Amino acid sequence: MTCLSESSVISDTFGSMKSPKKQKPSVRLTWNGRCDQPDATAAVLNPWCEIHPSQVNKAIDNTPSRLILGDNLSIMTALLPELAGKIDLIYVDPPFLTGKTYAARIGRNEDSRRPSEWKTTKGYQDTWRDLGAYLDMLYPRLCLMHQLLAPTGTLYLHLDWHASAYARVLLDEIFGAERLLNEIVWVYHGPSPIRSAFNRKHDTILVYTKSRDNYFDADAVRVAYNPLTHKTFASSKKAGFGKIPDLKRGKVPEDWWYFPVVARLHKERTGYPTQKPEGLLKRIILASSKPGDLVADFFSGSGTTAVMADRLGRRWLACDQSQLAIQTTYRRMILEPLRQPIQLLVAEGLEPENELKIDASITREGSEAKIELLGLESLHPPEARAELMEIDWLYNGNLFRSMSYSALGWRKEGGLPVLSYTYPAAGSYPICIQVCDHLGRLGRLLRTIEI
Ligand SMILES: C[S@@+](CC[C@H](N)C(=O)[O-])C[C@H]1O[C@@H](n2cnc3c(N)ncnc32)[C@H](O)[C@@H]1O
Structure with missing residues (x-):
């Protein structure tokens, strides 16, 4: 990534984002070659395909939901003039700094106990020269997401133990440490080859808001109390800490969540690697957006965010640099079935070939x-x-x-x-x-x- 002189960057994009209440960060992460003003050339986004729920061949009049093929740095830069301060919710699940290359499963009716026989193709790569190279990727993208968020908007950044500590310092700097709403821990289970440490079975989702006026609908995500809690309050009037919970209404979930990982027999499974559960996205979208809001995912993979946003009546914008990811999302939308018009756009130079x-x-x-x-x-x-x-x-x-x-x-x-x-x-x-x-x-x- 090239560093530009101050005059040649898009103003107010990197490092100079001002929010009236934002404090100057007292802690700042540095790394070799850290560049505060990276080259962020806007992509030219060309429509590739349009699809309309009524199957009518007419122009889409309202802004459709958008699925975009290309690198999210240049895509977000291209979207800034139209969408700065307009996106209500951003969920992103970028590469985690695992050092691995992920394959997508493309076979049918395979024996899942025999991985050596699975048919696979290239999924996505999570390999980096070093930590600095990874942060060089992440930092400018987080700055752009901050710019794109509405004043009441929220960012959910999904990572795990490899990079979440570094990302939190970056987000404190970009959003302000006081804008950390939650550190959500998603716990799950599954097989693991680890024998020399505890099995690593949780991810960390850092949640930051653009301002203190963030939208949050606690009632939309209430869950049932544990049966033991019901039993305790039924058996003793003195239970609890002086306050009797509204057991019928349910409780606002804690900041640790259990959802099973998307496993081989789940209906929602597409074969795209590291696909996230629909239930996880449903809770995030219900809590931090209203029907009609704009929800974005700039590392969208198989399109879980887009699918759930669509089902919950939100407009959405999803992008990925992999053609397989985009086609997986597109197919998921068609199988849904379609509820709103979708436009598929391609960053110039990446037009799919006739293969x-x-x-x-x-x-x-x-x-x-x-x-x-x-x-x-x-x-x-x-x-x-x-x-x-x-x-x-x-x-x-x-x-x-x-x-x-x-x-x-x-x-x-x-x-x-x-x-x-x-x-x-x-x-x-x-x-x-x-x-x-x-x-x-x-x-x-x-x-x-x-x-
Ligand atoms: C962890 S996966 C996302 C999985 C997704 N949450 C799901 O449920 O399927 C990360 C995705 O980010 C995409 N990606 C990585 N770097 C990117 C970039 N610079 N621009 C756009 N997409 C990128 C990869 O192609 C991959 O599909």
């Missing part, structure tokens, strides 16, 4: 056209397996608008169904068929149909 050769039959009966996928070949190994087909029946030669679509469920076998469309009038119509395979690779086929 798949589509064989399809196009038939017509009166004004109804039907398309069946007959075969899919990949231009490079390995072999392709179709997982998602979409059709723009009125392709304008520019922006693909997904009018009919169908996707295979995560562990489902079989082919994709025939898709059909009834044209309102006779004419000659250009069609675009888009197919995605199990590796997130794309193919497009253009045809014209006479009605």
Whole structure:
């Protein structure tokens, strides 16, 4: 990352964020080569595809929820002019500094007890030259998230023991130490090879608010009291600390949460590595946003935040630099089913290549056209397996608008169904068929149909 002279950076982006009540940090983390004003060139974001719940081929008038392929540093920089101070909730789950490379599982019906036989592909990388290189990645992104947050907004930063201590010092500096709302500990269980220490089975989620006027809906996340608490209060009037809890209403959860990790047999499991549980995101979104609010995840992986935001009636924005992650999220949204328009955007230079050769039959009966996928070949190994087909029946030669679509469920076998469309009038119509395979690779086929 290059450091720029003061005059060449976007003003007020890094290191100079002023909030009226913010104290000058009394502690500041330094590392070799720390750069307070990194080069943050704004990406050019080009629409790649649009999808509309009513399957109508019309322009999306309200700002749609957005799924963006690219590096989040340049994407957040590009979003600043439009969204500075406007995002209500940001949840991010970046690489943890584990030093590992994660694979995504892409096989079907495999024996989970035989990892050596699993079919996998590249997931994402969490390897760094050293701690300084990791902090060079994290620091400018946290600064941008602070800028993007609304005055009542909240950031949830999900990490574990590898980097959470360093991140907390960075967040104290950026947000102000007094803006730490919670340090949430997510506990879970599962097998572990460790024999020389306790099993490491918790993550840390640092929660910071932009101001003291943060939105927090405790009632939306109340949980039932433990049956033992019910028993204690039923058996003795003197129980508790002088205050009788409203046992029916439930309690505000503690700052330690148990949710099972997304395991192989869970319905929500996509195969994308380190996918977080929907329940965890549901609690975060319900507590820190209202219906209609804008929720963002800039390290979105398989898209858990987007899926839960969508289900809970929030607008969302998700980005990732991996095409597999973006296609996994897109497929998850289609399988939901779709509730709001989505625009898929791509940072210029990262446009997906046409890597798949589509064989399809196009038939017509009166004004109804039907398309069946007959075969899919990949231009490079390995072999392709179709997982998602979409059709723009009125392709304008520019922006693909997904009018009919169908996707295979995560562990489902079989082919994709025939898709059909009834044209309102006779004419000659250009069609675009888009197919995605199990590796997130794309193919497009253009045809014209006479009605
Ligand atoms: C831990 S995973 C997120 C998992 C996600 N929370 C889920 O539930 O599936 C981290 C993601 O960050 C993405 N990522 C890492 N560096 C990035 C960057 N600079 N810009 C955009 N995405 C990035 C990786 O591709 C990976 O998908």
